[in-house]
Amino acid sequence: xxxxxxxxxxxxxxxxxxxxxxxxxxxxxxxxxxxxxxxxxxxxxxxxxxxxxxxxxxxxxxxxxxxxxxxxxxxxxxxxxxxxxxxxxxxxxxxxxxxxxxxxxxxxxxxxxxxxxxxxxxxxxxxxxxxxxxxxxxxxxxxxxxx
Amino acid sequence: xxxxxxxxxxxxxxxxxxxxxxxxxxxxxxxxxxxxxxxxxxxxxxxxxxxxxxxxxxxxxxxxxxxxxxxxxxxxxxxxxxxxxxxxxxxxxxxxxxxxxxxxxxxxxxxxxxxxxxxxxxxxxxxxxxxxxxxxxxxxxxxxxxx
DNA sequence: TCCAGATTTAGACTTAATCTAATTTCACTA
DNA sequence: TAGTGAAATTAGATTAAGTCTAAATCTGGA
Numbered sequence: 119x120x121x122x123x124x125x126x127x128x129x130x131x132x133x134x135x136x137x138x139x140x141x142x143x144x145x146x147x148x149x150x151x152x153x154x155x156x157x158x159x160x161x162x163x164x165x166x167x168x169x170x171x172x173x174x175x176x177x178x179x180x181x182x183x184x185x186x187x188x189x190x191x192x193x194x195x196x197x198x199x200x201x202x203x204x205x206x207x208x209x210x211x212x213x214x215x216x217x218x219x220x221x222x223x224x225x226x227x228x229x230x231x232x233x234x235x236x237x238x239x240x241x242x243x244x245x246x247x248x249x250x251x252x253x254x255x256x257x258x259x260x261x262x263x264x265x
Numbered sequence: 266x267x268x269x270x271x272x273x274x275x276x277x278x279x280x281x282x283x284x285x286x287x288x289x290x291x292x293x294x295x296x297x298x299x300x301x302x303x304x305x306x307x308x309x310x311x312x313x314x315x316x317x318x319x320x321x322x323x324x325x326x327x328x329x330x331x332x333x334x335x336x337x338x339x340x341x342x343x344x345x346x347x348x349x350x351x352x353x354x355x356x357x358x359x360x361x362x363x364x365x366x367x368x369x370x371x372x373x374x375x376x377x378x379x380x381x382x383x384x385x386x387x388x389x390x391x392x393x394x395x396x397x398x399x400x401x402x403x404x405x406x407x408x409x410x411x412x
Numbered sequence: 413t414c415c416a417g418a419t420t421t422a423g424a425c426t427t428a429a430t431c432t433a434a435t436t437t438c439a440c441t442a
Numbered sequence: 443t444a445g446t447g448a449a450a451t452t453a454g455a456t457t458a459a460g461t462c463t464a465a466a467t468c469t470g471g472a
Contacts, residue, residue: 137438137449158428173452178429194344197459198428211386220384237367238400239358247392253385284418284469305459320421325460344428345459 122149122189122203130187144168145180155193155200155210155219195219195247209246215255222248269296269336269350277334288312288319292327302340302347302357302366342366342394356393362402369395 127146131138144165149156156164162177181201184190191202195212200219209222235241250256274293278285291312296303303311309324328348331337338349342359347366356369382388398404 135449139438139450141451171452173454174428175430175432175453176451179450194341197341197344197346199344211382211384211388213386214389220386222382222384235358235369235395237358237369238403239360239367239395240397240403241358241395242361242397244393244395247394248382248386248388249391250387250389256385256387282418286419286469288420318421320423321459322422322461322463323420326419 120205122146122184122205124150126189127184130189141165141169141172141176142180144172145177146184149184149190149201149203152203155195155202157198157200161201193219209248211248211250211252213252213255214249215251218252218254220252222246267352269293269331269352271297273336274331277336288316288323289327291315291319292324293331296331296337296348296350299350302342302349304345304347308348340366356395358395358397358399360399360402361396362398365399365401367399369393 124143124146127142128138130136131142145161148161148164158174158177158181161181162172162174165172165177181190181192185192185201189203189205191205193200193202193210195210196217202221204221207224209224211220211222212218213220271290271293274289275285277283292308295308295311305321305324305328308328309319309321312319312324328337328339332339332348336350336352338352340347340349340357342357343364349368351368354371356371358367358369359365360367
């Protein structure tokens, strides 16, 4: 289970001659403890509870820095960016009722078949977003899906 | 091959007591002829070449109206909304070099297997976005992909 | 042609995100 | 432990996508 860790961030900071500020640590710690997919603004609010003077610019700078270093994933949902500390390959499920975004393990939907694209595109990665009702919002536990 | 048509729009307009204005027609005609996935702004610019006084509000209103009527799909890519007149079920391919968005037919990547979600989510639909290099940007015609 | 209601328009407003310039802070070295 | 210089932070200005508003204008049926 790969995931954003304080340790990885510290190593990265040392290697690149960067600085480990309390704001960065607070952002990293918040993301580490996150099981949902917070927006930049949610992170801004959470970090300001600990460091009341933290500016949006710092939050955005740090998120972009973590993103470029591959330490968080940026997930766009409905036009707003959300940030995901889960670094294992995975998909997303978005509830149409409550808007929550959940991670779906790669292996929980089974192996996908080999395939070939006829348009001569070189596929390097892909995202899958499933939509529907989450367990809380679903009226009954329908589970099977045809992909 | 399902696709946005002027005829469907006319029928819809009649049924709901709405009005078929030249601006709406221009937007629909532009989308019909589109094989890429224009942004609202690209549609705004194109429509203004024919109707120079068309406002952004009209473009957004019409796009939302078509979207809610299921006549166009809204595709978010990199945080900006793009509009897709292709109503057949399909996936998308985004080129990381030129940013173009191409449609990928459902059947061109073969049937996907049945699967079950363990989290009790009810999956109603899903989007797949593949990323890589398109045929124009790819250095050589690598075609095979492991999904 | 008339008319009511739908639509359009320009521009103000909102929200997410980036940029800027001045100030502050980190972390290394002596 | 103090000094130093680069890196980072800050508040606020700016940009861009999209929504809202109120007044003016059109559409299409009678």
